Amino acid sequence: MHQSPPPTPHAPRTVSVTYAGGDERRGPLTMGQANMIRCILRDDPEHINNHDVWAIPAGTAVDAAIDALRILALRHEGLRTTFPHAPGTAPVEQVVAAEGTFTVTVVDHSEFPEEPARYAESVARAARAGRFALDREFPLRISLLTLGGVPVHAALASSHAVTDASALAVLREEFLALLAGEELPSPASFAPLDLAAQEASPTGKQKSEASLQYWERIIRTEPQEMFAEPRAAGADGRARQLTLRSGRGARALAAAAGRIGNPESTVLLAAWCALVAHRSGQDSCVTAVPTSNRFHPTIARSVNTLSQDALLCLDVRVPSFDTLVRKTWGAALNAYRHSQFDSVRLWEMIDRVTGERGSHFARDVVFNDVSVLPATLLSTSPQESRAAEPSLTWGSFQALPTRMLAFTYETAPQLHISLWADPALFTPDEAEGFLTGLVRLLEAAATREVPLDSLTGLTGVWPAVRGPDWTRVNGCWVSPCAVRDALGAAVGGLPVHIATDAEGSGLVAYIARGSDTAPTPTGVHKALMAELPAHGGTGVIAPARYVLVESPPAERDRSDAWHRLQIIEEGTGRSRQVRHEH
Structure with a gap:
């Protein structure tokens, strides 16, 4: 059957929008800004930038939509903020303009494609490409999609240095209120510079310090990578989006929450952690849980990037899912309490602690529940295959700076989760099985207490397979063979x-240095740490001790043979060395 090509939009036109009358200000970055700017300068912009689609009420004029956008720019200092910095350096301050100009791209259509919402989403997503120029670019890239000259959708991408998902929700709500003719009250939440001043106060510094101490305990003692297993070595940093929609899952989640007596968000987080720990074969689940950090009225509606990682560490060595849910409640609250921090100092601490521990913190699991935010056009628009239960649909490949990432968009009337799972770790069938297994766990928990040792049979999700060489060291799954290979490469093949x-x-690492080289434990440790892959995944952790000998024994695979050799020098490589006299 012949299909007509999709309708072609008219040539876009660019409208310059000026604003004036604001206050000019300058000052230090907030913790959230510094954190996101670090990511913006490092990560793929298609991953780090945000996007959204706003449905415009019927009959709205183009000029009215543009006027509403102008009012928002004047109303919120964050939208008038840039971050000056010299090339090759990171910004350390923000500047708020009193006046300026931004552009809106108007794209008119004689007719829309068959699914206008999906089309608008594709326009917004495409605008994420390209890094925002932090020192000069307006933080919103806006397209007005019109039909016969009448706006239907605003499709936009935003800089994560200025907005997070909650800030976009505030802007969407106020944009629609302005189009409805409402008068907005004066902003009650802090502007970014006001928040920066609060964070620099003694109370703000104390809160950040407490967060750093909380993170350090986890980084120092818990698994450095959840998916330390042989399959992880084949990752290429990209994954396809897999989306679950399930009315059954939503009903089961509500029933399980009611039976156990905990919020739905806690039950879902516990189910996620239980299944991730089960699949990865770990005793605890370490997962980043981005949080809005909007718990106080002074920042609840701030147009600013406040979201930072809460680091959840949940010990799953409990008999039942009910027990785990109750444990998750307290663990999550503790993680959220420690999700505001100086990101520069955080990464300095991570580098220091992982150097001492001899590992790399992978941040390989992320669970982002945005279901409490106001529903967007994208999460509520009709989708294909609603009849299937559960519905699973595959999207395109995207950059994945982690091993496993999930976004929960809705928990009612359907459970709507998008998953990006590293294809080196999850075949398409295994990724689908993980999400359907999550629904099965919720359905079982809706009616009874579920033993955690029954997850394989209940969910169909199998634990990772590791060979006999793998062992647990310092809370981490490690392959001594992989450590040997990495260390051998680091010391030039000795x-x-x-x-x-x-x-x-x-x-313990034994190294035969020969007579032509003079490595030291400190030098060997430094070389190995440089060799370790920053993303983890190979089961490598640095030895606790390095022992230098002259020559290898005849039986190189026997530890007792190496142990009997004359030691030239030994040490941790991390502190004072112990020398042995001949």
């Missing part, structure tokens, strides 16, 4: 043997 410390405190 003979290396990895043994388990007799006291169970970690790995």
Whole structure:
């Protein structure tokens, strides 16, 4: 059957919009801004930028929509903020303009494609491409999609240095209120510079310090990568979006929450952690849980980037899912309490602690529940395959700076989750099985207490398979063979043997340095840390001790043979060395 090509829009026109009458200000960055700017300068812009689609009420004139956008720019200092910095450096201050200009692209159509909402979403998503120029660019890239000259959708991408999902929700709500002729009250929430001043106060610094201490405890003692397994070595940093929509899942979640007596968000988070820990074969689930940090009225409606990671560490060694849910409640609250921090100091701490521990913190699991935000056009628009239960649809490949990322958009009337799972770890069938397994767990928990040792049979999700070489060291799954190979490469191919410390405190590396080289434990450790992949995934953690000998034994695979050799020098590589006299 012949299909007509999709309708072609008319040539776009660019409208310059000027604003004036604001206050000019300058000052330091907020913690959230500094955190996101670090990501913006490092990550793929298609991943780090945001986008949204706003449905415009019928009959709205183009000029009225543009006037509403102008009012928003004047109303919110964040939209008039740029971040000056020299090339090759990161910004350290923000500047608020009193006046300026931004552009709106008007794209008119004689007719829309068959699914206007999907089309508008594709326009908004395409606008995410390209890094925002922090020192000069307006933080919203706006397209007005019109039909016969009448606006239907505003499709926009935004800089994460200025807006997060909650800020976009505030802007959407106020935009629609202005189009409805409502008069907006004066902003009651802090502008970014006001928040920066609060964060620099003694109370703000104390709160940040407490967060750093909380994070350090987890970074120092818990798994550095959830998916430390042989399959992880084949990752290429991209994954396809897989979207679940399930009315059954929503009803089961509500019933489980009612039966157990905890909020739906807590039950869903517990189910996620239980299944991730089960699949990865870990005793605890370490997952980043981005949080809006909008718990106080002074920042609840701030147009600013406030979202930062809450780091949840949940020990899953409990008998039942009910027990885990109740444990999740307190663990999540503790994580949220410690989600405001100085990101520069945080990463300095992570570098220091992982250097001492001999690992790389992978941040390989992220669970972002945005279901409490006002529903967007995208989350409520009709979708294909609603008859299937549950509905699973695949999207395109996207950059994935983690191993497993989930967004929860809705929990009622349907459970709507999008998952990006590293294809090196999850085949398409396994990714689909993970989401359907999540629904099965919720359905079981809706009616009874579920033993956690029954997850394989209940959900169909199987734990990771690791060979006999793999072992747990310092709370992490480790492959001594992979450690040997990484260390051998780091020391230029010198003979290396990895043994388990007799006291169970970690790995011991024996290195035959020969007569032509003079490595030290400190130099060896530094070289290995440079060799470790920053994204993890190979089961490598640095040995607790490095032992330097002259030559390898005849039986190189026997730890006792290496142990009998004359030691030239030994040490942790992280502190004062112990030298042995001949």
